[in-house]
Amino acid sequence: DVRAIDWNVTARMNHPFIKKFVEERELTVMLVVDLSGSGLFGSGEQSKRELAAEIASVLAFSAIRNNDKVGLVLFSDEVEKFIPPRKGRRHVLRVIREILFFEPKRHGTDLPGALHFVSRMLPHKSVVVVLSDFLEARAPVRFGSRTSHIAPLPAAEPLAPATQVALRQAHRRHDLVAVQITDRYELEMPALGRLVLKDAETGEVVEINTGNARQRAAFFEQQTLFQNSLRRAFRTMGIDSIQLRTDQPYSAALGKFFDTREKRRRRG
Template sequence: MISKDVLKKIRKLEIRTKGLVNNIFGGEYQSAFKGQGMEFTEVRTYTYGDDIRQIDWNVTARNNEPYIKVFEEEREQTLMLCVDISPSGLFGSHSQTKMELAIEICAVMAFSAIKNSDKVGLLLFTDKVEKVIPPKKGKKHVLRLIREMYTTEPTGNSTDIAEALSYVNRLLNRKSIIVLASDFEDQNFEKQHKITSRKHDLVNLVIRDRLEEELPDFGIVPLLDAETGKQTVIDTSDKKVRIEFKKKVFRRKRELDNYFVKNRMDFVDIYTNESYVRPLTNFFRKRINRY
């Protein structure tokens, strides 16, 4: 039984994200994610200016006048949402946790996809695959996916991106759009990640929170790693401690960004304290300009 609070969240999210899809992201999505190829639709008589390379010589010979083949872009695609629901996603220093932000962005992507008659599927993961819902079309299906993102209780305690992507690669035989939403608090995922990028159209949504990057001066505070359970006590009033913490986080961020760039992978950094509209719009437009 779904609680009233969850139903209220889903309804509010549907209204907010569908408005963004109708006004901003629906058209951007269609332009940014091209179909997988061209499919034959019909033959028609040749008219001046047509590409002579498309002449159908068999039909032309039978009718004693030139006919050409007409092709249309194969529009239907599959969008697979791979969402990290490990404990580190429960952190949020502003109005949303990282996980809630990931759910909202994935809802935008899902509603954009069904607006363009694409199928949408879902894989939720921690250090194991928690739930898989095969791709289908339709608004009811997308609402089910959102419900599952809100209500699925994870059993794993850490993050294994490689395990999730390995499952996706086995599940989807045809090239698809894979949206990976995670804070990327993981190691040694690169091999499977690169395989997925070659096989599919992989988009990495890196969900971040500013408080995880720069410590405020709060004095002596305990820090708990949500995924390992390890607790560390640090003195945040010590400027050297704050500087060293910031350097360490920045180094990890730079390594991840350089990895994406080096391997020509799409990625979007999105923070819990900022609107995701601008970074997502910029991402779509960069893709459109690229093609």
């Protein structure tokens, strides 16, 4: 098309220079934030829920700077808050305010329900960012002579079947991103002697002896297997995922993660 020729550049280069037009499409970013009871845990200055809120706020501001729409779903074992995606600074400030200060009524987890809700609310393909610890699934774990359900499922099944189905369905319709929020003490048990642990979602209480080196080693091995299996599950489903911890800076890792995604998207 002769209209695409840049005549000024053509004159300087002595050969035809064709302008290439790249369409910049407006994106819709939906932040899906887990407010279940397990997010209240934190071994340092910040709980998992506080870190998730901070990261979600950063992503919301980033979306607005890119002139994208941003929306919000806050969920426990039900969808507790929904803000439809819109543009604008006032809108994003409302989103951030809800992320930071909303108090959930319930403590359980229903990620499949939240994902089904998102699919109903978003008729067009969107970027859906799920911020969660992904600990909604439980299985019995033995601590000495006691059996507890507080630890995650074994590595062979890091996510409940219903969650896997919901993730696959959501990813077929949208660009799904999983941001896993975790804490160092969920990965490595501290040597603090006898502790009484309470599951923030079920209320179950169990006493364990963290002074036992064998139990600490078994816990670390189990959690390592779980984390590796979870990453593998996301990779198998084609879902981009990143793990962020409450005790570590996240800015560089998060920036690199989304830069890599953007470069891959531009390559097509």
